Amino acid sequence: MAVMKMKFPFQKRVKLAQGLWLLSWCATVAGATTFTLGCLLKTELHRRAEVMDNTDIHIVPNTLMIVGLASLGINYFASKICQDALDAGRFPRWKNFLKPYFAISCFFTVLMLLTVIMSYAMTGSLESSLKVGLRNGIRFYKDTDTPGRCFQKQNIDRLQMEFQCCGNNDFRDWFEVQWISNRYLDFSSKEVKDRIKSNVDGRFLVDGVPFSCCNPSSPRPCIQYQLTNNSAHYNYDYQTEELNIYLRGCREALVNYYMGLMNTIGAGVLSVFLLQVHTVLTAIHLRFLQTAMEAVAGNENTEIETEGYLLEKGVKETIMEYLDPVLKFLLLKNQVQEGETAPVTA
């Protein structure tokens, strides 16, 4: 018994094919847009790669790019099918491609949705990656003479000025790290020697921050050193001073920035996803068209009314038909590796 049988006059077939063709082209453009959005995200993540510890988050833009390219190809293919759909002579050569087309199209549509969900799920991973990356950046700030680390100072300074932030969690992170290199410390000075002696690890720690933490909106010239010492500066209260340096931590600033970016991109990808779902649904209509065309084939009068159906057999039987080759493939694998322990099937 056929599922969802419908009658198809010639005019309806023409309209259906034209509508599908237009939709496929729109979806092709949408696929290209997805690819571009993926490239954008990857570029932005790559720009700040020095303050990220690992590249786990790059899976989001990579998947987006793959899905975009695949969607581009699939929908271009679909538009080609639609173009030939009304020509009874050219349509049969596409017959064998329709089943794999449905399967692949569904797969990539689901993958698109998964990417958007993934981008939200990976916030934690991004945050911990930034935490470690920034901590290292601050630690190696002074090592401008060590190969491999000589640009950390420049990167951290530029980052703090651009994102208007200071330190990892906040500016106090600079108090725990020696960020002034020994090359620039006068070891003959008593003050320097005292400070180094008072520290367990022999590090020169100050309650000061680099100049890149300074806030240009402050009404007074920037106070960088002796931040916790109210008496060192005239008319200064460390507890109530808000505008002098940036109070926000760079980790929070970067996470907000990337989350904002991924939200915007996610919104765009969701709309592409909806368009893709629409296209898949119309691909189902294409199935109607295919079956209708099969009825026309062999008839000399191509403009007759024909019947189309969704599935030739019932739903269960069609699913079994699809899964059979997959199971056979896995079972075959099972038979070959009989001697070993049974592999875990998907």
Place this chain on the structure above:
Amino acid sequence: MAVGKVTFTKAEREKLAEVLWLLNWISVVTGAILFGLGIFLKVEIQKWQEVMSEQGILYVPHMLITTGLAACGINYLGSKICLDCADTNKFLRWKLVMMPYIVCTFFFTACVLAGALLCYSIRGQLEESLYQGLRNAMRFYKDTDTPGRCYLKRTLDLLQIQFQCCGISGYRDWFQVQWISGRYLDMTDGAVVDRLRSNVEGKYLMDSVPFSCCSTISPRPCVQHRLSSASSDFSYDHQRQPLNLWRRGCGQALLDHYTGVMQSIGLTVLLIWLFELLVLTGVRYLQTAMENVLRLGDPESESDGWILEKSLAETACYNFDIIKNLGKCYQVDDDPNINVPSVAAELEVPSQQVQVQS
């Protein structure tokens, strides 16, 4: 003899009309580009207008904006005219409008050229305005509590950070202004009072610079204070530490930035001007060709098109005469029926001398 005479067949006239229709539409697009360039320049100038002493330079983007809008309108009208010019009957509708339209377009094209040349010649005025503006900005850097000047500190800091510059011609300009407000100076401190007293005008001058002068590419943490004494910071010798502060002056940096922007805009506007000139020439040829066809009476025949009917000198004299005579409200005619008393008075015979033949 006519200037630039070309003969057109009917087919060529129609082709010319089509091509001009397309070119006019492209000109509408270039007019929109001109408008966009004007807006862009205005935005760029307004970004840093606090460090410019006068706003006179804004007339360049304003001119570009008006010219762009005019270009859109004129070329849209032109496309409508050219579309109708292919057919002699439809051309009659536009016959009276054509000449004024061409004159308007000619003046408008001259405006576009003037706009392009302005972009190149504005540099001197810009330099003056920038240096004066920066000098004021540095003087009022500390006045963050004075209305009208409270954002100068922020603007100047952001300027020095973004353009990677310090001071007007160099970092030493900061040594000559008091950039720390009296609100943050401890007047009970002996050192402060000494410094104030040692200055003629009672200003608190230091050999220090604000934090925004610090260079990000320096390998050492920024040395902002006590810059002129070599022994101030360990191993710091300002001659041999070129990377510590930004070396370039902000006057030069801003001037280079704006000159670059204006030169690119000026070049684009020049190209647009050349294109407009081409379109104008085409429209003039089409107009003269169509008028000659009407004069000959046969729509299918060939006709001549030209830029000027007589030579340049004759056309200039002719137009000059028209302008001269525009002022006169009473014209002297050669009509014999009109009694012109001034010359003929002596020739008149008194009536009693006329002998009546009976």
